Amino acid sequence: MPKFSRVAIANRGEVAVRIIKACEELGLETVLLHSEADIHSRAFRMATHKVCIGPAATAESYLNIEANIQGAIAMGAQAVHPGFGFLSENADFAQRCEQAGLIFIGPSHQSIRTLGDKVSCKALAKKAGLPLVPGYEGADQTLQTLLKEVEVIGLPVIVKAAAGGGGRGMKLIRQMSEAAEQIESAQREAKSAFGSEIVFLEKYLDRAKHIEFQIFGDSTGKVMHLFDRECSVQRRHQKIIEEATSPSLTEDLRRKMGEVAVTLGTLGKYKGAGTVEFLLQDGQFYLLEVNTRLQVEHPVTEEVLGVDLVKMQILTAQDKFVWNDNEIRIPRGHSIECRIYAENSYMGGVPSTGLLGTVHWPEGPRRRYEFGFDKGDTITSHYDPMIAKAIVWDESRPRAIEKMIRVLKDSTVFGVHTNIPYLIEILSHPEFIDGTMTTRFIEKNFADGLKSKHVEADRKKLSQEVYKKFIAGGAGSGVTASAATTSENSPWLSHWRGI
Ligand code: ADP
Numbered sequence: 001m002p003k004f005s006r007v008a009i010a011n012r013g014e015v016a017v018r019i020i021k022a023c024e025e026l027g028l029e030t031v032l033l034h035s036e037a038d039i040h041s042r043a044f045r046m047a048t049h050k051v052c053i054g055p056a057a058t059a060e061s062y063l064n065i066e067a068n069i070q071g072a073i074a075m076g077a078q079a080v081h082p083g084f085g086f087l088s089e090n091a092d093f094a095q096r097c098e099q100a101g102l103i104f105i106g107p108s109h110q111s112i113r114t115l116g117d118k119v120s121c122k123a124l125a126k127k128a129g130l131p132l133v134p135g136y137e138g139a140d141q142t143l144q145t146l147l148k149e150v151e152v153i154g155l156p157v158i159v160k161a162a163a164g165g166g167g168r169g170m171k172l173i174r175q176m177s178e179a180a181e182q183i184e185s186a187q188r189e190a191k192s193a194f195g196s197e198i199v200f201l202e203k204y205l206d207r208a209k210h211i212e213f214q215i216f217g218d219s220t221g222k223v224m225h226l227f228d229r230e231c232s233v234q235r236r237h238q239k240i241i242e243e244a245t246s247p248s249l250t251e252d253l254r255r256k257m258g259e260v261a262v263t264l265g266t267l268g269k270y271k272g273a274g275t276v277e278f279l280l281q282d283g284q285f286y287l288l289e290v291n292t293r294l295q296v297e298h299p300v301t302e303e304v305l306g307v308d309l310v311k312m313q314i315l316t317a318q319d320k321f322v323w324n325d326n327e328i329r330i331p332r333g334h335s336i337e338c339r340i341y342a343e344n345s346y347m348g349g350v351p352s353t354g355l356l357g358t359v360h361w362p363e364g365p366r367r368r369y370e371f372g373f374d375k376g377d378t379i380t381s382h383y384d385p386m387i388a389k390a391i392v393w394d395e396s397r398p399r400a401i402e403k404m405i406r407v408l409k410d411s412t413v414f415g416v417h418t419n420i421p422y423l424i425e426i427l428s429h430p431e432f433i434d435g436t437m438t439t440r441f442i443e444k445n446f447a448d449g450l451k452s453k454h455v456e457a458d459r460k461k462l463s464q465e466v467y468k469k470f471i472a473g474g475a476g477s478g479v480t481a482s483a484a485t486t487s488e489n490s491p492w493l494s495h496w497r498g499i
Contacts, residue, residue, distance in 0.1 A: 002103050002318055004079040008033055008072035009047065010093075011083030012062065013372035014388060015294070016043035019081045022310035031075040033068050035061035040377045051075050056382040062086040065093050069100050079103040079317060081310075085384065088293040089116045089165070105317045107217070107271050107292050115268040116292040119162045119200060124267055125287050130260050133279060133286040135202035137162075141187075143180060149201055150179050156204035159183055161190030167237030169193055172204060205286070207438050208279040210234065211246050213261035214301045215274045216312060219319040223265035225258045225276075226301050226309075227331050233426060235349070235442045240419075241426060242297035243336045244304045247397055247435035248280060257285050264290065272313050273298070279439075296339070296389070299368060303335035303393040333393055334400040338408065338423045340371075340388040342379045345422035345450040351385045354378065357414030366393040367407055379416050387418075397435070401427055422450050 007023050008031040009016050016032060020043060023030045032047035037056035044050055053071040054061030061067060063086055072080050080102050082088035094109035106112075115121045119137045126132060136149035150157045150173060159182055161169030171186040173179045183199065191197040214226040230246035231239040249257070261276035268290070275295045277288040298309045307329075315321035343349045356377050361369040371388035373379060379387060390407055394400040405427050408420050429445060431437045 002079075004077075004103055004318065005029060006031060006048075006075070006077045006079075007105070007314070008068075008075065008077035008080045008102070009043070009083065010062070010068045010072075010080055010087055011085070012038050012041065012043060012383065013386070014370040015083040015085075015296075015372075016041075017046060017372055018370055019083060019310055020046045022308065022314060025308075026311060026314055028314070031072060031077045033071040035382075037380050037382050040373075042372050042374055042377070049075050056380065058086070058382070065090070065096055068093070069096055069102070072097075072102055073100060077102065079105055079314075081105040081314070082293065084293050084296055085166070089291065091116065103317050105272070105313050107274065108269070111268050111270050112292045115264070115270065115274070115290040117162070118160070118164075118289050119198070121264075121268075121290050122200075122287075125264060128263060128267055130264060131284070131286055133202045133205065133288065135200060137200035141198060143183060146183050146199070146201065147179055150176070150183075153201060153203050156206060158202050158204040159186040159199050160202065161186065161194050161196070162198040162200055163194035163196045164190060165194075167234070170237060205279050205281045206440065208281040209246070209248050209437075210239070210277065210288075210439050211249065211257065211280050211285070212275050212277040212295075213258055214295070214298070214309070215261050215265040215270060215276055216309070217265060217270040217272060217274075217316070218321050218323045219271070219316050220322055221269060221271065222323050223262050223270050224323050225261050225265075226305055226307065226329065228254060228257065229295075229297055229300055231297060232437045232439050233432065233441055234439050237439075239297065239339065240442070241336065241338050241423065241432075242300055243334065243397070243400075244300035245331050245334070253280070253283075253285065260285075260287065272316050273309050296386075297337050299370065299389065299391045300335040300337050303366070303368070303391060304331040304333060305329055306332075333395045334397040335391060335393045336400045336404050336427075337389050337391045338404060338427075339386050339419075340390060340411075340413070340423070341385045341419045342387045342413075342416040343385050343419050344417040345419045346417075348449045349419070349422075351381060352379070352417035353381050354416050356416065358412055359414070360412040361388075361390070362407055362410035364407075367403070368392070387413075387416075398433070401433060422446070425450060 006029040009019050010033050020030050029048040032043050032050040033053045035056050051071045053067040080097050087093040091109040091112040094104040097104040122137050157173045159171040169190050171182040173182045186199050187197040209232045211230055213228050217223040228246045229242050229244045231242040233241040273294050275291040278285045279288055312321050342352045344352050359375050368391040392403045394403050408424050
């Protein structure tokens, strides 16, 4: 039975904090493998041990396999948790950990290669007769063949980088006249961003919903699913709001999709936490890809099922987690997660950086905040602008939406702009409220981002509320409103910036 008492964390920000908490609860020490830029962060302050593995640039630190391995070994860690992003889906990293005698908290490197690689995952699914988005993922990558395949599939078609991820490396072909240009541009981008110019083609489903299933393989290799999440609210193919369970599935669809997810996980000999992603359109579902890691939106699953996926991952790596056949898991109530980005929603979402002033997350029942930075920490331009996640649970979806809006209005992040006003607008939109949104919801309804006039009246009112609360209670007394504080013109933003 593999035992370990010290876990290295090859990540940063809120997910590093999430992993530290799980380790603490299991009585394990942690080693934070951090870059020079992250010494002012919650994870740095919370980890038992820390070691600097390189400069801010990700290629030299968080994406540098050897730097992570050497840091973990030097600090006496026996296991490595990769979090999400960075090296979490890198089969070479998982293999290198194994060679170095470190337990990789995740699936085997063979499973990552089979399921994590989009092309080989599709090949496996095709062989098993699972429903795929129609497309072409052949080895012949000549322009001539790709153009012919676009015609066979039928427009619109999406070109994707085989090694891509995070919503990047995709090009849409709506007309044959632009096909060659889009394919060549996708190949160029794929080469420079992911080091491989291999692309594949898929039919573009233009009124689809993004539905995914949480799968989990226990220490014995038994794969089960932990139900579904819907992540249709996306900007540039990146998720912004996620929920569990999906408001769009019938019980029949849920059962069928769950079975496909488990079949795929079992075929890929999956261990630990993974996500099988689907697109759902006109009552038909199509397999999209598998993410062989913990998912950013894992908390909504945890909230409706009462589980701790990170602890389950760690216990599986210790050969201590086995599914209990007698336990019936049924999701209860509804959970929503909002990704909070340091960006200016009034200026097309440009990233916002700087020193954080007061940060306050309003407490209350079934509200959860995953955040990596606090007052006095600096948000830099080196990394992803997601600085926190707000998660709520309530008895029903309408109540969860109301609670999330309340939570966002009562949250305070001073010093940088955030997308909080944007999130409030989305959550209040009729299409989100009735659950009919598709992955093109943002493109259709918020094509130009937020216009300050949309929230101008609200902003003025909220500014006054903020003023009253601060003058009455003094800084740090707690609850303030956020829509006002993130507006360009807010005196409170300029006043508090730099605290
Ligand atoms: P990544 O690995 O970069 O996240 P995915 O394949 O998971 O890429 O796709 C991300 C998002 O892009 C999906 O949730 C969906 O909104 C959109 N997308 C991807 N493929 C298609 C498709 N064939 N048709 C319509 N939308 C798609």
